[in-house]
Amino acid sequence: MRSLGGWGRQLTRLLPGGRWVGGLGLVLAGLWPGRLPAQTLGAVSGTLLDQGTRQPLPFANVLLLQLPDSAVVANTQTAENGSFTLTKLALGRYALRAEALGYRPDRRLVVLGAAAPVVRLGEWRLAPAAVQLGSVVVQGEKAALVDDLDKKVINVSKDLNSAGGTAADVLQKVPSVAVDENGQVSLRGSTGVTLYLDGKPAPSNLRLDQLPASRLETIEVITNPGARYSAQGAGGIINLVQKKQAKDSWNGDALATLGTRDKYFAALNLNRKVGRFNFFGSANGVNNWFHGSSALQQVATADGRTTRTNQTGLNTRYQASKDLQLGVDYSPSDQQRLTLSMEVNQNVLHQTSNFTTLLTRDPDPAITLQNQNLEVDDLYYARLSSSYRRTWAAQPGRELTASATYTLDGGTVTNEQRVLDGPASYPRQARRQLLDVTIQMPSAQVDYVHPLGDKRRWGAGMKTDVLLTPGTAEYAVQPVAGTDFVPQAAGSYRYHYQQVIPQAYGTYQHKAERWDYQAGLRAEFTGLRAQVLPSGSASQRLFNLFPSATVARSLPHDQRLQLSYARRLNRPNFLQIIALPIYSDARNYVVGNPDLRPEYVHVAELGHQVSWQSTTLSTTLFGRFTSQAIQSLRTIDTLATRLSGQPDFITRTSYQNLGRTTSYGLEASLSQTVTKWWKITANGSFYHNQVASYTDAGTRANFTGTAYLLNIFSPTQTLAVQLSGNYRAPQVVPQGRLLAVYGVDVAVRQRLLHDRAALTLRVSDLFNTRRQYSELGAAGLSTDLQTKYETRVGYLGFTWFLGSNKPASNLDSQPKGDTGGFGG
Template sequence: QNFEGDISGKVLDEQSKKPMPYANISVFRMKDSTLAGGGITDEKGFFKIDKLKPGFYKIKIDFIGYDRYITTAKVNPQTPSVNIGAILLKPAVTQLGEVEVKSDKPMVEFKLDKKVINVDKNIVTSGGNATDILRNTPSVQVDMDGNVSLRGSTNVNILVDGKPSTLSAGDKAAILEQIPASTIERIEIITNPSAKYDPEGMAGILNIVTKQEKRQGINGLVTLNYGTMKKFGGTLSINRRVNKTNLFFSYDYRNDDRNGYRNHDRYFYFNDTLLSHTIITSTRTNQNYSHNIKGGFDYNFNPLNSLNFTATYRIGERNGNDYSINKVLSSANTTAQYYERDEKSTNPSNNIDLSLGYKKKFEEPMREFTSDLYFSRGIFNNNENYSQYNFIPIYTSPAQKSTSDNTFTNLTFQSDYVHPISEKTRLDAGIKAMMRTSDENYFFYKFDTLATDFKKDTNLSNHFIYSDYVYAAYTTLSQEWKKFSIQIGLRAEETVQDGNQKTTGYTFKRDYFSLFPSTHISYSLPHDNKLQISYSRRINRPDPHSINPFIDKSDPLTWHMGNPDLKPEYINSYEFGHIKDWKKLSLTSQIFYKTTDNVVSRFRKTDTTGIVTVYPINM
């Protein structure tokens, strides 16, 4: 009953016959496919898997860039030590004379819980930015201001390399324009994320995965590009990988000018009676530039333990001019008001992202532990000057200007563990703590003709500080069969929110606990057809602007304010999809359905003078 045997062997390259160190060895029981043991080869290519009970075993040998090798062995008291001899691994490359044929990644890959768009060979990557890549990504839309939406909803969570950054709170459009397209390897579209991911974002998650240089030695790349509308830039990247250490550095510059226009009609009704009709026509010019610097290192202590550090610094500016013609018609369709408004803006920004990660692999294949610490800080300033020229009726509007000093910080700790129960069964678990702070200080000035200088308008200026702390734990269980696979998960989160409207002295605090289950099911049909069904529960927490109780009266016709009593929205998301693959073509179709609790809606209240006050409420 205490018998223990072992299986040993040696792994060699089929062509050079040289030993292959660090190849992965997996040993599975034949009767139930459970993982019995595993390990890696030593410097001379030898391996030995011990503490095996009597029985039949399947041995899998894997190495990156080589075809998998599978064999079987029997361990019993008569042959307790089984040597399967020299194993020759074949490179995953076929050579025909002088031609080397490799399998390229497909443009689109379908996983159980996400869709992967490989953009490495997209022509846009030669000179664009992340916004340009997203414009060419299926299911993703980007408007003229750079606002990103997924399936028609702007409530999407954007990650970089699976990590939070200033994209989670700052000016997303400005930051995306500062990420060079040439550094992006793929876009992961996760419309119904599992419990492993943060549940924020009603529409789902867009994960921007950047490239990692894996070649040995020193590698570099220099690119220059020029396009229409004064769109130009350049990239310099250097990578040095020697033995256990990899050092990398990159610099990117972008300049992009954009022009546009918009037309807007607004009707005011009171008790179903039309009071006025406002017609707004505007033209806009924008000049954007950015510098992007990234550096860091990867260090492998040994084949099972590694450390990585990355620092990214971005600085940029968006300058714009918006000229609008405003015409207000009365209920009798006569011109009651006519004025032109000129708005000039300067929006400098700088942000930094720091990431420190540790990865621990085990001798058992697919088993690993990771621990990561992220810090991001973004400073976004907005300086605007307003001039209004009134023609009907004729009067003088004082010149106006505003300044916004906004700082966002995010500190996140995350730890994840993956445990393969068997060849087809896997357990994931993890914890996460995220601390975010938003400090928004807004100043509004009006020109005083008597003092011949701008004076601060205390009725419009305000300072709001908001923090939220999210503590989470999750677990998922995945099981695969021949044609059927399933993943179930559960995530628990405790959220604490603090708000301080320093101008008015109003403070509030709120905390709540939430559960987020998820289920993903996939079934393979004949003739390369596949069905997918999924469910997840998500949350849409109010942003700082939505809960700031201060009334913004900068627009004379429309006032805006937040609602500190606003509750988060909870979304139940259901999806059903079909995938049909051909040799060079794939067709996907999806039906999705969402139900939302505590729906947030913009409530508009009009007074007798026609001024509209807009604020959010839960329906």
């Protein structure tokens, strides 16, 4: 017999730095009495997969039933790759039952005899649950939000309130997640969130507030990634999984959505599966106009004189994007799959802001200006990727994956500032900055998992990420309206940035009855060089180790307790490092800091999950401990203000490492079926948010949180209604605070034409309450900013389903997307 303390000692021997991991096992062994039973004669193993897509089914229940009375002899949950193992079984005849949310339960007869005490089932494919009701087929329903202990999964196609919206709209439903008016996402108060697209690093110009929600199948929010994930992203990882059909023959859907005040979206998704080939593709187009308003009040003191700015304005924003994806899967055998895919995207943004500015500087008379800011973005990206997956039927859990991706990302960004009206003494020349950038991101990785018997396995992987970006920033002035812009050598720059990150990791996992131990170590090297002409250059060479560990315990009555730890970092992006000034308007600019270093974070989580009857409750206690915290700071540029010669002032925003911070709190998620026609999903967070003070003299903190409530009504078999509301409490930032944001959404969907079509009506921000308030302060500067974007929008969408792809329940049950694989 081997005690839990013995397993801790074994982990100590096997893992680098494993002394503390073994110690953790010894502590837990001391807290939980008893020893593992002696080894018996039989074992059963296998891997649960989706019947159509052959994607793994994690966290499914597998029960071994005694025959003939069907008493439960043993049970387990599948791992992330769908594998399961039951050991130490008495010989005899059993029924093995598999249960997964949204799939038809399945049984298999298992006979454990003296001649064959070990049964390896290999791949066990489950079909989506389906019940025939007259002429209507009702499929098993996936939850709109699944809160597992290690990640939260949003099934976008199940959320009617995402119709016509963006990925940013969907993310507002996740505990502790907030998205500001610029599409910047933060998790638990940290903006250090890494974006992935189908399991690969997302293009740098990808914005969540410009990505249509209808392109996505699921969004995965991983708050405390282990060693097999990249260490980048102090706040966690958000993986955007795009839709991908994989059904037999021709299948797909066509979608068109109209929104109030000129908002249009259309999409076509198709696949053709023939034998071992599956061809898939999609095309999307967006054409939207948005309208908004803003108000700004600033008081600044420079050179002993105080200037007050009072500004009000209106803006219009035009967004247009086109996206095309094509790909093919080839399965030479049941254990192998090769995927080749490509995607091209063009994104255009035109934004015009007209505002009135009142400038007051005592004792001078007040000045009133009519200003106009123009921004034109013409961006693109192209991505080529290939992946290979190999499994072994005789060794469930053994898996090899490899992938290579090349992303080309770039375009131009033009900012213009004009004075349309004002005193004759105030300069009228227009100013323009043209940024031209090209980003190349090749990436390659390989991952391998190998089982060590039925209860243990190890994994390892390698990955290399490269980023190359040459570019220019041309500054020009227009002396007289209607004439050509004249380039200015002063204020124009050329830059070049390169970054190489080789990485490697190893993991070890051990199951012991109801215990599950995982530990890993990741090594990453960062080498970067940045050069900005004529201002200067910078370089960094960093090597870091990132340990992680998880201990989980299955408890009676469908409960699970999990403790996890990981060390992570947040690398500055190239615009935060290079000393390149970027002008957002005539009075404000942003510039990088060549001395900026990564921030390092220790994250610990204690989660508990329990299910009973129609209720699931998940709670998580978390703590985040950050050193060298990266903060953005706005200050007065006194030199630029003095040189301007005007009764005005110029502000400068840059980045600094500002000491240590500690944040901690509680997240909770509840799923409750009230009646057969009413289901509630509620989640929220309450946490202590701490940031470093911009004065570098301590920290600022407050208690804040989020709340979200989703009501799903199914009054008939073909009608679905969703009513939801969300709230984000005020929170502090280094120079002030952000005030509360809240709103209510409602959506209705009616299935038509014997499930061949569906009509969706949605109104976002029903009471028009969502707006952004910021209160900021610095030495000699105070700022109050109010921004109101067009958030109350009505959307009407029509979907036509092709082939066997149907909305077979009150909420769509789309095929699973391809996550593209993580690791390395």
